[in-house]
Amino acid sequence: MGFRRSTRGDRPPTFTFADLLDEAISGIVQRPSRTALTALGIVLGVGTLVAVLGLTTTTANQISQRFNVLSATEVLVKAPEDTGGDDGAGSSRSLLPEDADDRAMGILGVVNAGTFRTVPADFVGKISNTSVDPGGYQDIDVVAATAGFFDAVHPTEVQGRVFDRGMQERADRVVVLGVNAARRLGISNLDRGPAILLGGVPATVIGILGDTERRPEVLSAILIPMSTAGDLWPTPAGVAANEQMLVDTKMGAAPVVARQVAFALRPDNPSALSVTAPPDPHALHDNVAGDLGQLFMILALVCLVIGGLGIANTMLVSVLERTPEVGLRRALGAHRKHIALQFLTESGIVGTIGGLIGASVGAVTVTVVSVTQGWTPVIQPWAFLPAPVVGTLIGLAAGTYPALRATRIEPVEAFRR
Template identity: 45%
Template structure:
């Protein structure tokens, strides 16, 4: 305790009737007509008393003693805040870690794929395509390009009757309806596929206008072709094409699994597929935006505005979007737990106030002010919230690291989260203790001691 305030009191008892007399009212403190002369005369007869005052160290000591006086109750009260803070830390940490992992996979599969759509040439006597097959070589020379391929298809060849033999038997299924298209020899790498049987056609087949075909894995299964050792053939519009390979596992353009793929020259001679309709480009990570800007210029100089480029979105925006969605989904759980913890602190603090009415009355009778009583209970509730925040932050980070280790992820932890969790817990405890502390400060000493 420290003496801080100096309070003046009269040396002798005061008759209330004297205070109503204006002639002598200025002799006493609190008189209705106190004048400067009366106050000057009082200074000589007044005595000084000391009012006790608690500094923050004393207040903290008293509050800590109050918390430790009921350790089991304080532990159960702290548990609510621990659960709330732990849930918040786990939610934010897991969402950041999962978002980083999802975006990493997104980068590997999607963020490196660029597609250029070529519109059909206008009808004329001698239509000139905007993009020819040699434009693929120009795109391949761009910085950041890993692989590129061109595809030609049309609505006329989107549904073609394909048969595995030319023998027609009554009652048997003679063929399948499939899409037929032309592609450049680099198609397997561009669609991230692999040859499950045989090989893909090459520049020699294209230069020789060879009637060869490559089947998608589903198309080969539908036609009953599982091996190319005996050089099986398929028939399109009465023409036979030797099957030299089967393409499977395409991650891009998955409709190729049910298609028949022909060399560009053969497709133009037999089916009229001469104009490139799409260009598939795979880039290095981070080069998709640049390649998407340069590819139309390389494919159609002077007419690049007529081409449509489909490039992946910015990975940074995708990461923020994923983290925002995960945070919005799980953050509610943490907030609900935190609110439950705050209600628990408020209830326990209020019960503590009711149990310590006698102590409050004794403190007030000994000279404690309303602010001191309210401050003690506020510091107690804030201490409980702070302890819950510290324990919850530690448990939350341990859970995030453990989940990341089990899933083989790289944990993403924000230092601000570790520092802000205890502050959030203390703030919850402070807000939860406002009403109980105000109620304790409003108690009159006589009523508190009487009860």
């Protein structure tokens, strides 16, 4: 049974470390199914912990790279409305000049630049495709934009075409639909040259945007040349046009462009323009990693707690089932501490096994997800190497109460069952 009673009556029974391991391993091996189910909780908990930490680091790295490619090359210029005008007559005009795109393109480091504004819905009126829905809509945004705006947002999956500078200069009544706006208007292709009504004014649909790398809100909007919008819906005095300019820069040029663009657009009054430069990418990376880490760490800890409770519950049931065995060991001279050590060792071994398997499962999960998404997997050593130790500690913590419960079993009561 693992206990060796001394031949001399004055010596207590001996229980060596080898005996402890032998009894613990025997208890685990004799119940393989239960041991596997018990270890499964730790496998899931530790595996989730490793996977979460690895995926957090990996996704934060990918988000940082995405930021570097897009947001780090984006400068936004906002122009509040000038309601006074140079002539003092109370006319309303935008602070952005008509040749704003060309002025911005003249700055070293600028790749694309485009001006845009949202036309108020009450100016436009009802929007409809009369062949599908004569009732029309008033909740589809109409965005007036220059031709350079499309280059700045990097459209992809374009059906048809976008309007060019010639259409803009002629104030052609043409529109480009975002894919969501096209779906609502019942337009799926351009084979028959569809047209829509903007407050009763017809406009030909020349293109549909399937996706954009910037300004995804335009996918639910109707885009119309800036000059056309000015002719159809002139901005009354005192009403803000709220024009903005999106500037696409070369990598690393955004901070310099942000300092120069206001002077290029309005050398007479650069302070009238609001310029937003991209934030520091390192600070963004740290913030993203911190936010994701906190969120996923809570999830991982919940999984670990559930795994620990599973071990505690299984070990407690095991103690109850093995009451006669514990009573026999006590009758042969085993001390309470020997019983406690045996059950703690069993739960510790199960936790260690679960930690080892869980760490491997977590690492494989991170690798598979990263390869599937085309990412570079990133697993920090501090998230992987301590996993078996974490499993052992959880096993020991979960086995503490069952072990103490086993020590309270008296031999006489055990044999009565």
